[in-house]
Amino acid sequence: MTERFIIPRSVEWNDTHITILNQQKLPSETEYLELKEISDIWDAIATLKVRGAPAIGITAAYGLALAAQRYKASSIDEFKQQLQKDRDYLASSRPTAVNLFWALNRLVSSIENATSVNEAKTTLIHEAIRIQVEDEDVCRRIGEHALSLFQDGDRILTICNAGSIATARYGTALAPFYLAKEKGIHLHVFASETRPVLQGARLTTWELMQAGIDVTLITDNMAAQTIHAKNITAIIVGADRIAANGDTANKIGTFGLALLAKSFGIPFYVAAPLSTIDLATKTGKDIPIEERNPEEVTHIAGTRIAPEGVNVYNPAFDVTPHELITAIITEKGIISGNYEAALPALFEGGETSETI
Known part of the structure; x- marks a missing residue:
C-alpha cells in the first residue's frame, strides 16, 4: 500500500517568473522567491538559494528561457547571439556542477533548427519544462x-x-529513502551536518522529517564513531560531476567518508543521473573545484567564530577516486568495476545490467 507523505519541491515555472524555495532560509523559515530577471537567477544559483546539481540545471534552463522571452531580436541569428551571451552569463554562476552546463547547452541546441524568433521562444520554454519532467x-x-x-x-x-x-x-x-517509505521498508538515515554551509543539518534533516523518514543528525567529525557505534551498513552520496574514469566530485567531506567506508569494509555508493557524467573530463584531476567566500568558514549565522585575519581554505567540493566507489547508481541501472568502460555504455540506450 502506497503511503502518502510530503515531498518538497524547490523550483516551479510560471509564465512571467520562476518560483524557487529559498534554501538559505531553511529550516527556520520556508520562503519562496519569485525570480523575474536573469540577474536574479544568477544570484540565486551563486548564493545557494537554489542548490543541488539537477536543481541548478533546471533553474538555469528556466532562467535562460525566461530571459529569451524578452529579446527584441529582428532575426533568428540575432536571437541566437543574445541567447549565447545569456547562456555564458548563467554558466559563470558556479563552475563545478556539470548539470548547469548540460542544461544550458541543451536549451541552446534545442533551437538549432528554429526558423523564427517566435518558434525559438516557444521551443525554449518547452525544452526547459521537459528537463524538469524528465x-x-x-x-x-x-x-x-x-x-x-x-x-x-x-x-x-x-x-x-x-x-x-x-x-x-x-x-x-x-530517493531510495522516499521509495522505502512508500513501500513500508524501514531505513534509518544518518545525516552528516556538512560544514561549512550545513546542507545536511539544515536541508536533509528538514526534508526527510517532512516525509516522516527516520533521520539522525551528526556532526561531520562524528562519522567514524557513528559508523562504528551505530552499525552503519552503507554510505550513499550524490554527485556534482563524474569524470570518465569514475572519479566523482561531490560536497566537501565526501572523500573522507569514502576512505572511512573502505576502512570499515562497508559499501560506498554514488547516486547520480546521466547528466552528471562528464565523459569529456577524463579524471578527477580535471574537475574545477569551486572555492567559496571565507566567511562561510569564519562565521555561523552571521556570527564570527574565528579570529579576524585568519587564513581560510574553503573548497566547496572534493573528488573521490573511482577505486573507492563500490558502485555508481544511475537511472539506467547500477555499474561497478571498470567505470571507464561502463560509463560510456550507459549512453548507448537501454537499461544496463546491475553488476552488484
Whole structure:
C-alpha cells in the first residue's frame, strides 16, 4: 500500500517568473522567491538559494528561457547571439556542477533548427519544462535501483543534500529513502551536518522529517564513531560531476567518508543521473573545484567564530577516486568495476545490467 507523505519541491515555472524555495532560509523559515530577471537567477544559483546539481540545471534552463522571452531580436541569428551571451552569463554562476552546463547547452541546441524568433521562444520554454519532467522520472528510477541494494532495517549515512529540493523530485542519494517509505521498508538515515554551509543539518534533516523518514543528525567529525557505534551498513552520496574514469566530485567531506567506508569494509555508493557524467573530463584531476567566500568558514549565522585575519581554505567540493566507489547508481541501472568502460555504455540506450 502506497503511503502518502510530503515531498518538497524547490523550483516551479510560471509564465512571467520562476518560483524557487529559498534554501538559505531553511529550516527556520520556508520562503519562496519569485525570480523575474536573469540577474536574479544568477544570484540565486551563486548564493545557494537554489542548490543541488539537477536543481541548478533546471533553474538555469528556466532562467535562460525566461530571459529569451524578452529579446527584441529582428532575426533568428540575432536571437541566437543574445541567447549565447545569456547562456555564458548563467554558466559563470558556479563552475563545478556539470548539470548547469548540460542544461544550458541543451536549451541552446534545442533551437538549432528554429526558423523564427517566435518558434525559438516557444521551443525554449518547452525544452526547459521537459528537463524538469524528465528529472523527476530519472530520480525515481535512481531510487528504485538504489533501493534494491538495501534491506529493511539498514542504517545508512549520507552527506550534504541530494534530495527532493536538490532535484525535480525524490532526489538522487535520498530517493531510495522516499521509495522505502512508500513501500513500508524501514531505513534509518544518518545525516552528516556538512560544514561549512550545513546542507545536511539544515536541508536533509528538514526534508526527510517532512516525509516522516527516520533521520539522525551528526556532526561531520562524528562519522567514524557513528559508523562504528551505530552499525552503519552503507554510505550513499550524490554527485556534482563524474569524470570518465569514475572519479566523482561531490560536497566537501565526501572523500573522507569514502576512505572511512573502505576502512570499515562497508559499501560506498554514488547516486547520480546521466547528466552528471562528464565523459569529456577524463579524471578527477580535471574537475574545477569551486572555492567559496571565507566567511562561510569564519562565521555561523552571521556570527564570527574565528579570529579576524585568519587564513581560510574553503573548497566547496572534493573528488573521490573511482577505486573507492563500490558502485555508481544511475537511472539506467547500477555499474561497478571498470567505470571507464561502463560509463560510456550507459549512453548507448537501454537499461544496463546491475553488476552488484
